[in-house]
Amino acid sequence: MVITLAVQTEAPRIQLPRSTEIAVYLGKNVFLDCLASGKPPAQISWILPDKTFVRDAGTLYTILSPMSLLQNGTLHIHSANFSSKGNYKCIASNAAGADTITYHLHVAALPPSISEEALDMTIKLGESAKLSCEATGEPTPRITWISPQKDAIPASSDKFQIMDGGMLLVKKVTLSSEGIYTCLARNSAGDDVKNVKVEAEPQEPFINGVKGRSTTKVLGVSYQAAHLHCRVEGKPEPRVWWVTPYGLSLPAPYLGGRFQVHQNGTLELRGLRKTDEGRYMCLAKNNMGEASLLVEFDVASLAEKPTFSVPNIEILPIKPDGGELTLECSARGKPSPEFSWILPNGTLLMPGARLQRFTHYLGNGTLRISRPVPADKGVYRCLAKNVAGQAEKRYALEAGKKPVIRGSTGMFVFLSKINETEMSFVMWSSYVKKKEIYLCNACCLWTKTGLNYFPSF
Secondary structure: OOOOOOOOOEEEEEOOOOOOEEEEEOOOOEEEOOOEEEEOOOEEEEEOOOOOEEOOOEEEOOOOOOEEEOOOOOEEEOOOOHHHOEEEEEEEEEOOEEEEEEEEEEEEOEEEEEOOOOEEEEEOOOOOEEEOOOEEEEOOOEEEEEOOOOOEOOOEOOOEEEOHHHOEEEOOOOHHHOEEEEEEEEEOOEEEEEEEEEEEOOEEEEEOOEEOEEEEEEEEEOOOOEEEOOOEEEEOOOEEEEEOOOOOEEEOOEEEOOEEEOOOOOEEEOOOOHHHOEEEEEEEEEOOEEEEEEEEEEEEOOOEEEEEOOOOEEEEEEOOOOOOEEEOOOEEEEOOOEEEEEOOOOOEEOOOOEEOOEEEOOOOOOEEEOOOOHHHOEEEEEEEEEOOEEEEEEEEEEEOOOOEEEOOOOOEEEOOOOOOOEEEOOOOOOOEEOOEOOOOOOOOEEEEOOEEEOOOO
8 A cells, every 4th residue: 555645835925015115214113024925834034234134033132223023024123213224135934945025224314394484473461472383304303492582491480381292382471571482393304493573562551460550558577678569561661660658759770778679660678667657659651551559568666476375286086976166276476467277188268268168267367167077187277477477386187086095105095984074184185074085185184073183104
């Protein structure tokens, strides 16, 4: 019996691409395909421009740009650079033969081009301006803005912000914002420039952001210095001067004796005296109109920084019965301090303000929380401020829990039940009476008729 074994083989044949001439921009990815048929399946290998022979799939380490050989035989060139250009030869081989194909890779860069022409913009004082700068190019151009003062503008500042796409935002146009802004688009192939001229519209003066007449009060302290601010804007640039309570006119700038008017319009009074009290008028005028600021200025003979009569931190529980909770903030100072509260989430409550269940009463600094809930826990800060300084009192609200006294030794005393007992504390703590148990946060003296009890540690 004769058995004839026939083995069928087929030489590899590489599928032809649309073109073997490949042009790519600098920094782009390139995929060179090498799909081959054959029996048995063809083994794919590559010869790179630097004569490196590659057969195994994975990342390749050569003097060329980073690249990798995929499992299907495709050669992936990562971020092509000028050293990537050249001939890439693919070889598909098996026992029946071989087939080859050669790619010719060209790497080019496209210089930046700004699509919009230069233009002029006229903006009202105090408003924002958006300056666009859209540029094309390969690699993608980097956008830089130059201010009228010839300084590079940072990505974000109090005056400017560079948005996605290269747009420049001038946050608030002032007279100093006027001028020519230059957009520079640059990549490795070159650069392009666009100029944008920004001008402010003619406008009547306004002082400290207010048009027409305005009034404010300022309190100074004897023998110290005071600054009466008069920030003026308008176009044409207004003429600015101050008139003292005695009718003396002080132009900006001015320097004489204890009085000085700065270039920005601020009036500085040094070595204050009681006789400096009165009404000071700042005036601004241009051909579009005028504005004025009346400052009622008082001088305190003696100033004392605010202080609190009790410790500046207390810890209070949130009652489970949901009753009203009052946080006192009484402080002494000369002149009398002004109060503000900062809630745990950072919200600022000024005197007379009300936010949902939180009310800051006008005058005495009291904060009341109606129907407190465990979610209200956190640190509540009361700020007392006057011309001499600022003081702060804090309340830490905690969700109700079983009372614990922490001794100096680190031991704990647990109180299981107290009936009809009154307690007072040597240092400070919350008042406890008739089954209302509060946390003691300092040295405690427990008082019962005729007897004194101290925690034993």
